[in-house]
Structures are given as structure tokens and as C-alpha cells.
Amino acid sequence: MSKTDGSERASIHFSRSTAGRVKARPTGQLCAAEKATMTELAIRATSITKKFGGFTALDNVEFELQPGEIHCLAGENGCGKSTLIKIINGVYQPEPGAHFEFSGQQSVGQISPSSAKRLGIHVIWQDLALFPDLTVAENICFDSFVAHPLKGIDSQAKIEQASKTIGELGVQLDPTARVGDLSIAKRQLVAICRVIQAEARIIFMDEPTASLTQKETETLLSIVRRLSAQGISIVFVSHRLAEVLDVCERVTVLRDGKLVGTFPTEGMTQKKLSTLMTGKELDQTPRAGEVNGDRILVLKHLTRRGEYEDISFDLRKGEILGLTGLMGSGRTEIALSIFGMTKPDSGEIRLDGQEMQFKSNRDAIDAGIAYVSEDRLNLGLDQKQSIADNTAAPVLKQLSNPSFFLSPKSIRALCDTWIDKLKTKVSDPLLPVSSLSGGNQQRIVLAKWLATEPKVLVLDSPTVGVDVGAKAGIFEIIRQLADQGMAIILISDEASEIYHNTDRTLVLKEGRISRSFKTTDVSEEELEGIINA
Amino acid sequence: MNNNRFLQFFRKSSSDRLELLAMLGFLALCLAFFSVVAPRFLSPGIFRSMAYQLPELGLLTLAMFVPIISGGLNLAVTYSANICGLAAAFLVKGFLMSAGWASVPAALVVGLGVGAGVGVLVGAMVAYVGAHPILVTLGAMIFLRGLGELLTRGGDISGMPEAFNFIGHGSILGIPVPMLIFLGAAGILLYIMQYTKEGFSIYMSGSNPEAAKYSGINVNKTLMLVYGLSGAISGLAGILMLARFNSVRVGHGDSYLLITVLACFLAGANPFGGFGRVLPLVVGLMSLQVVASGMNLLGASQHLSTAIWGGFLLLVMVLRSPFLNKN
Numbered sequence: 070m071s072k073t074d075g076s077e078r079a080s081i082h083f084s085r086s087t088a089g090r091v092k093a094r095p096t097g098q099l100c101a102a103e104k105a106t107m108t109e110l111a112i113r114a115t116s117i118t119k120k121f122g123g124f125t126a127l128d129n130v131e132f133e134l135q136p137g138e139i140h141c142l143a144g145e146n147g148c149g150k151s152t153l154i155k156i157i158n159g160v161y162q163p164e165p166g167a168h169f170e171f172s173g174q175q176s177v178g179q180i181s182p183s184s185a186k187r188l189g190i191h192v193i194w195q196d197l198a199l200f201p202d203l204t205v206a207e208n209i210c211f212d213s214f215v216a217h218p219l220k221g222i223d224s225q226a227k228i229e230q231a232s233k234t235i236g237e238l239g240v241q242l243d244p245t246a247r248v249g250d251l252s253i254a255k256r257q258l259v260a261i262c263r264v265i266q267a268e269a270r271i272i273f274m275d276e277p278t279a280s281l282t283q284k285e286t287e288t289l290l291s292i293v294r295r296l297s298a299q300g301i302s303i304v305f306v307s308h309r310l311a312e313v314l315d316v317c318e319r320v321t322v323l324r325d326g327k328l329v330g331t332f333p334t335e336g337m338t339q340k341k342l343s344t345l346m347t348g349k350e351l352d353q354t355p356r357a358g359e360v361n362g363d364r365i366l367v368l369k370h371l372t373r374r375g376e377y378e379d380i381s382f383d384l385r386k387g388e389i390l391g392l393t394g395l396m397g398s399g400r401t402e403i404a405l406s407i408f409g410m411t412k413p414d415s416g417e418i419r420l421d422g423q424e425m426q427f428k429s430n431r432d433a434i435d436a437g438i439a440y441v442s443e444d445r446l447n448l449g450l451d452q453k454q455s456i457a458d459n460t461a462a463p464v465l466k467q468l469s470n471p472s473f474f475l476s477p478k479s480i481r482a483l484c485d486t487w488i489d490k491l492k493t494k495v496s497d498p499l500l501p502v503s504s505l506s507g508g509n510q511q512r513i514v515l516a517k518w519l520a521t522e523p524k525v526l527v528l529d530s531p532t533v534g535v536d537v538g539a540k541a542g543i544f545e546i547i548r549q550l551a552d553q554g555m556a557i558i559l560i561s562d563e564a565s566e567i568y569h570n571t572d573r574t575l576v577l578k579e580g581r582i583s584r585s586f587k588t589t590d591v592s593e594e595e596l597e598g599i600i601n602a
Numbered sequence: 603m604n605n606n607r608f609l610q611f612f613r614k615s616s617s618d619r620l621e622l623l624a625m626l627g628f629l630a631l632c633l634a635f636f637s638v639v640a641p642r643f644l645s646p647g648i649f650r651s652m653a654y655q656l657p658e659l660g661l662l663t664l665a666m667f668v669p670i671i672s673g674g675l676n677l678a679v680t681y682s683a684n685i686c687g688l689a690a691a692f693l694v695k696g697f698l699m700s701a702g703w704a705s706v707p708a709a710l711v712v713g714l715g716v717g718a719g720v721g722v723l724v725g726a727m728v729a730y731v732g733a734h735p736i737l738v739t740l741g742a743m744i745f746l747r748g749l750g751e752l753l754t755r756g757g758d759i760s761g762m763p764e765a766f767n768f769i770g771h772g773s774i775l776g777i778p779v780p781m782l783i784f785l786g787a788a789g790i791l792l793y794i795m796q797y798t799k800e801g802f803s804i805y806m807s808g809s810n811p812e813a814a815k816y817s818g819i820n821v822n823k824t825l826m827l828v829y830g831l832s833g834a835i836s837g838l839a840g841i842l843m844l845a846r847f848n849s850v851r852v853g854h855g856d857s858y859l860l861i862t863v864l865a866c867f868l869a870g871a872n873p874f875g876g877f878g879r880v881l882p883l884v885v886g887l888m889s890l891q892v893v894a895s896g897m898n899l900l901g902a903s904q905h906l907s908t909a910i911w912g913g914f915l916l917l918v919m920v921l922r923s924p925f926l927n928k929n
Contacts, residue, residue, distance in 0.1 A: 431818045473798060517817070
């Protein structure tokens with residue numbers, strides 16, 4: 070069933086392409102390719118093994134991709150996904166014995182980056198690798214410039230060419246805009262246009278939706294579906310399981326460098342998939358939802374013009390309050406004001422019954438408020454500095470004893486304590502924090518803030534870039550903290566996170582609270598609908 | 603293979619210790635080389651003369667080091683030193699010619715105070731105006747040079763009380779006083795940078811100011827401290843120059859400016875801020891001095907030693923490259 074589906078899509082594409090790109094592809098070859106795609110796989114890679122020193126990153130893995138298929142590559146961080154992508158793109162060379170077939174025609178033992186490009190294999194990495202100071206058109210047409218370094222660059226032709234690609238894709242982009250001025254979602258579209266311009270047949274997308282809002286994700290997924298209808302195969306790498314199941318036809322799961330298997334997504338549940346990825350069953354039950362602790366944080370009519378308006382809520386000890394809404398709904402802006410980074414124009418923040426006027430986030434930290442930033446890579450941690458120093462950064466005053474002496478030993482002791490308490494996998498606390506995986510980095514962020522002994526912990530999208538198994542670990546810690554009486558605000562736009570981990574939910578829309586309810590009063594599906602409404 | 607294991611060993615030891623080991627090895631190599639090619643090199647006289655010459659460049663380098671750790675640069679160190687020396691000289695010549703020993707602490711207070719004051723202003727510009735440190739300190743440098751030349755009419759102010767002679771040329775237990783001042787300053791700086799919350803904040807603000815701010819570190823205050831500290835050390839260098847030459851002239855020591863930057867990078871300070879230690883810096887400075895004195899003893903031109911210093915930085919960059927891709 071799905072196979073005939075795929076070939077139909079392929080033939081649709083080729084009729085389009087004959088009209089659009091006669092110059093690039095002589096019709097004779099097209100017929101051969103067309104025949105091939107009816108029966109042949111786009112990629113068949115077998116016996117892929119890759120070792121780094123003594124570490125086996127991939128162990129005899131097999132990967133198959135059909136033409137026009139949307140395929141997901143799933144697995145926890147470090148399972149070998151990126152290594153596999155890099156091998157198929159010729160960045161890494163596999164151990165001898167590997168075998169590749171592309172469109173059934175060639176069988177080769179090795180691929181170089183340039184031969185991968187010739188075969189139409191492209192990767193859109195998470196950082197997109199665009200040129201922020203060039204225009205949209207220049208970025209889209211970049212590959213054709215490099216191919217002809219001596220040919221003069223005709224900016225009008227470039228804009229026309231880019232506009233055509235943009236039009237074919239049916240997206241809204243201004244070819245003359247500077248890429249650096251665009252939102253991440255738009256940049257993503259530019260990256261897609263660029264590989265389409267370079268005549269991609271197979272596109273690997275690494276975490277394309279990680280920093281997109283739900284709406285932007287929808288747009289992206291619809292484009293992905295359109296590409297697949299044109300016979301282009303898409304391989305998706307994503308931590309968001311709901312999305313994976315929604316858009317992909319099949320999913321290949323890797324665990325610890327080994328192939329777990331390739332499964333159709335029909336009939337697959339998120340729970341089943343995460344069990345396949347982690348190898349363990351994850352416990353996901355909603356919280357009880359009745360919290361009777363004292364009111365610790367009270368916001369009254371808090372307003373900051375252009376960011377949020379008339380925000381009032383209270384938070385009790387031991388409560389986890391979900392703050393949800395789309396990006397730009399004011400969720401992060403409210404958190405920054407609670408944390409003393411920005412000053413509200415009017416309204417009040419009361420902590421333990423006292424009105425607070427924070428001059429800086431230092432005042433907020435001293436008062437007992439901690440904020441885990443959504444941007445762990447740039448703001449949450451100093452990636453280059455050591456794990457120990459990162460843990461100590463917010464509590465320098467407390468660690469200095471006497472006040473003019475900060476001993477490296479006390480920093481080390483603090484770090485060791487928290488690594489132990491939060492069960493963080495750290496080989497050496499003096500290594501830079503960038504040496505840790507996303508999940509362990511997030512534990513260090515939690516450690517650094519828990520060291521300040523906060524009364525209120527604000528978590529802004531704490532699981533961005535953290536894989537399934539590690540996510541569960543992070544939420545286990547968060548729930549434990551609440552059980553010990555800490556008041557927690559959890560900001561997230563993932564319905565399942567909010568649903569399973571909060572007592573009460575506030576929904577923000579355009580800077581105002583649009584709804585407020587006990588989380589268990591709705592179902593997960595209803596919550597999803599409310600967030601995206 | 604053997605070579606590989608050798609590299610593995612170094613990769614495992616901490617990068618701080620590695621830099622120090624590298625600088626010590628470098629110093630030993632320089633000493634060994636000159637003791638072989640210049641037989642008179644290993645004599646107390648040579649070492650004494652080195653100990654008198656090193657501290658000026660040494661103090662100015664310490665003054666450059668702190669801003670580099672904070673991710674900036676202070677191009678005004680040499681002219682700050684001149685202005686501080688000038689302020690001290692005016693004070694002493696105007697009021698304290700007969701004060702004897704008391705003139706020295708008074709000069710120090712004024713010199714360090716002026717230096718710190720200028721530095722804090724520069725730091726405030728960097729912090730609150732948000733201009734790049736190179737631009738701010740370039741402006742300060744040209745401003746101070748013009749101001750100094752205006753005040754001295756291009757000439758020099760000379761004739762300090764006898765007590766200054768001791769600071770510039772005396773010795774205690776056989777160790778030259780300038781060297782003691784330099785080592786003392788280096789010790790205090792080492793303590794501030796590595797054993798106080800202020801120093802910690804300088805490193806953190808240097809490698810990622812935004813992350814430091816989110817951690818509750820007052821980055822603006824830290825920047826004012828950085829340039830204030832740099833200015834105060836420059837002031838100390840200015841007083842030392844005043845004592846050694848028994849005079850101040852604006853422009854004195856300006857050839858040291860880029861050498862101070864070179865010494866910092868040679869000793870492993872990260873040009874983007876956040877990394878670098880005081881100890882390797884001190885050892886690195888000593889090796890530079892050994893090269894200069896050794897070449898001088900061989901009768902080579904002073905310009906040749908400058909060329910060699912530059913060559914060293916290039917060589918060190920090459921040798922360091924296998925360790926840079928550590929992560």
C-alpha cells in the first residue's frame with residue numbers, strides 16, 4: 070500500500086520537474102531515474118560500523134530509505150544518529166565492509182562529501198549554516214556561486230532564481246531580506262530553499278523544530294509533506310515524539326550505536342517509541358493536583374508594556390504551576406520580571422507577603438528566586454568554563470569564607486555535593502561544561518540554582534535539547550523538589566510536559582492570561598488544543 | 603605511537619598546569635641555550651641586571667593581563683603609567699622635596715589613585731556605553747598622551763628625593779627592590795584572580811558576559827574593577843619608572859605596549875577572554891627577559907631580540923595547536 074503511494078508521488082514530481090528544470094536534467098536520464106524510483110530504494114546502507122578510538126559509535130547498522138518517504142531517525146543523545154548522518158553524507162568514513170546503494174544504481178563502499186552532493190543528499194543541521202549578512206536570495210543560490218567562481222554574479226538573475234524556488238515551495242520569503250534579520254523559523258525555510266535549489270533528492274533535517282513555536286512547526290511540517298509528495302525523501306531527527314509520529318511514515322530507532330529496528334509509525338504510540346529508544350518503561354502519571362501549602366509568590370496586576378499585561382496569580386509552596394502559551398505570548402518576559410532582569414511598569418510582586426522591588430537579578434536571587442533560562446547554551450551555562458565553576462557562579466558570596474577568600478576547594482566541594490545529589494554523570498568537574506550531554510548539562514543548571522536554596526524555582530522550557538530518557542530524569546527531580554515544598558513555575562509549550570508535571574495551568578495569549586485551570590480538569594488532547602488555539 | 607601516548611598524558615593533565623609546565627620548560631630551554639653559547643651568562647651580575655630590567659615590562663604586562671582575561675584590552679597602560687608618574691612627580695616636587703622617606707608612600711598613593719581613577723572611568727565607559735574596549739582605551743591612550751605632553755611641554759620632569767633612588771636601584775637581602783615590587787604585585791594579583799569572588803567574576807564575565815549576568819554576577823561592576831585594577835598596576839609601574847630614571851617623560855615605555863600583549867598570549871591567556879593564569883605569565887616574562895639579556899651579552903642587536911620574541915609567539919601558537927582541539 071505505502072509503496073504504490075510512494076511511486077505515485079515520485080511520478081508527480083517528475084512531471085513537474087521536467088517542466089521546471091529541463092536544462093539541468095536531460096529527459097533521457099529522467100526516464101531511467103523514473104523507472105528506478107518505481108522499484109528501487111533511495112538509500113540502502115548496510116553493515117555500517119564506525120569506531121572512534123576504542124568507542125564503537127555504530128555497530129553493524131542498516132538503513133533504508135524509500136523515495137518520497139518521510140522517515141524519522143530516533144534515539145537518545147549519543148546513540149549514533151549524527152554519526153550515521155555524517156557517514157551517509159561522506160563527512161565520516163565507515164569501517165571497511167560497509168555497503169551503500171543509491172537509487173539502486175550505484176553500489177559504492179565509500180562516499181565523499183562532494184559525491185553525496187552529486188547524489189542529491191543534503192543535510193540541514195540544527196544551526197542551519199546560513200550566512201547571516203547575505204540576503205535570502207544570496208543564501209539560496211549560494212551553491213551555484215561556489216560552483217562557478219569565475220562567473221560574474223548577476224544579482225537580478227539570482228533574485229529571480231531564488232524567487233522561483235521560494236514560489237515552488239509555496240512559502241513567504243522576501244528574497245532581498247538580510248537572513249540575520251529573519252526569525253529562526255524563516256531561516257529554516259531559507260535553508261530548505263537552499264537545498265531545493267541545489268536539487269536535493271534526500272534531505273536530512275537535524276532537530277528542525279527544536280526552536281520553533283507550534284504554529285511554525287505546523288508550517289514546516291506541511292512543507293515537508295509537500296516535498297515528500299514531490300518525491301524528495303526526508304529524514305527527520307527530532308526529540309519531539311508527537312511530531313515524529315504525526316509526520317513520519319517509518320521510524321528507525323538506534324540505541325547505543327545498535328539498530329533497534331525500523332518500524333511503521335502506524336499503530337506506534339509515544340510511550341512505545343520512548344521505550345524502544347531508552348530500553349526502559351517510562352512512568353508517566355499526572356500529578357495529584359491538590360496543594361495546600363502557604364502562598365509564597367503573589368503577582369498582582371503586573372504589567373510591562375509591549376510584553377505582558379495585568380498578570381495576577383499566586384503560587385503555593387509545593388506547587389508546580391504550568392505557564393504555557395506560544396512563543397511571544399509573554400511567558401519568558403514574565404519570568405524575567407519575576408527574576409529581576411526587567412522591571413514591570415506597574416503592579417506588584419509579593420514574596421512571602423512582602424512587596425519586592427528588584428534592582429537586578431542579584432536581588433531576586435538573594436530573595437530566593439531562581440530562573441533556569443530557556444537558552445541553556447548561551448545564558449544558562451558558560452559552556453567554556455568548568456562544570457565546578459558553573460555550579461558555583463550564583464553563590465560566590467556564600468562560598469567565600471572569610472568574605473575575601475574563595476577557595477577552589479569549597480567550589481569543588483559544592484560541585485561534588487550537587488553532582489551526587491542530582492545523580493549527574495560527570496567524569497571530572499574541572500572539564501568544561503560543554504563536554505556534558507544536554508541532559509547532564511541541564512542537571513548542572515539545576516544544581517547551580519538549587520545551590521542558592523531558592524523558595525521559588527522558575528523553569529523556562531527546561532527540556533529543550535534534552536532527550537527522552539534524560540527528560541524523565543529532569544522531571545523526576547522537579548517533582549521531588551515540589552514534594553519537598555519548593556514552589557515551581559514550569560514554562561513549556563509541550564502539552565504532555567505540562568499535563569504530566571503540573572498541578573495548575575495558566576495559558577497566556579498575547580501577553581494576557583487567557584485561561585487558568587486545574588491541570589487534571591482537562592485531558593492531554595484538550596490541553597494541546599488550548600495551547601495552540 | 604609513543605608520541606601519541608605522550609600527547610595523551612598532556613591532554614589529561616589540567617590545562618592550567620600544562621601552561622605552567624610549558625612556560626617553565628620554555629624558561630629552562632632559554633637558560634640552557636644561553637649558558638651554552640654565552641659562557642659568562644650564568645653569573646650573579648647578569649641575573650641582577652635582569653632583575654632590575656624585568657619589573658617595568660612585568661608590571662605593565664600584569665596591567666594588560668586583567669583586561670585581557672575580561673575579554674578586552676587596555677591600550678592605555680603605558681600612558682596611564684606616564685600620567686601617574688607625572689602626577690606623583692608634580693606632588694613630590696611641589697610639596698615634598700624635604701619630606702624624605704614620607705615622599706615615597708605619598709607618591710604611591712597618588713600614583714595608584716590616579717591610575718585607578720582613570721581605569722574606573724575607562725571601565726565605566728566599556729560597561730555602560732558598551733563601546734569596545736579597544737576603542738575606549740585607544741581614546742584614553744591618545745587623550746593621556748596629549749594631556750601629558752601638554753603638561754610637560756614634551757620635556758621631562760626630573761630630580762626626585764634620595765628615597766626614590768632606593769626604590770629604583772636598591773636591594774634587600776641581595777634582591778633588587780624593583781623585582782620585589784613586581785613579585786609582590788604579581789602575588790597580590792594571583793590572589794585576587796584565583797582566590798576571590800571578584801577574580802572569579804572577572805573570568806566568568808570574560809568568557810560569557812551574558813551567562814555571568816544571568817548567574818547574578820554584576821558584570822558592569824566587574825568591568826569597572828578590571829580597568830581600575832589595570833590602572834592601579836599601571837600607576838605602580840609609573841612610580842617604578844619614575845624611581846628608576848629619576849625622571850618622567852611622556853612616551854617612556856610606549857614601546858612596551860605590544861610586548862605586554864604578546865607576553866599575555868605567550869603565557870596562554872585566551873584572546874577572547876576567560877582563560878589564563880598569573881603564574882605562567884610571570885615565568886613567561888622571565889624567559890623573555892632571559893632572551894633579551896642573553897642576546898645583549900652576545901653583542902647582538904636589541905632589535906634581534908624583539909624579532910625573536912615575535913618568533914616565539916608564532917612558535918608557541920604552532921606548538922599549542924594540538925591541544926586547542928581538546929574538546
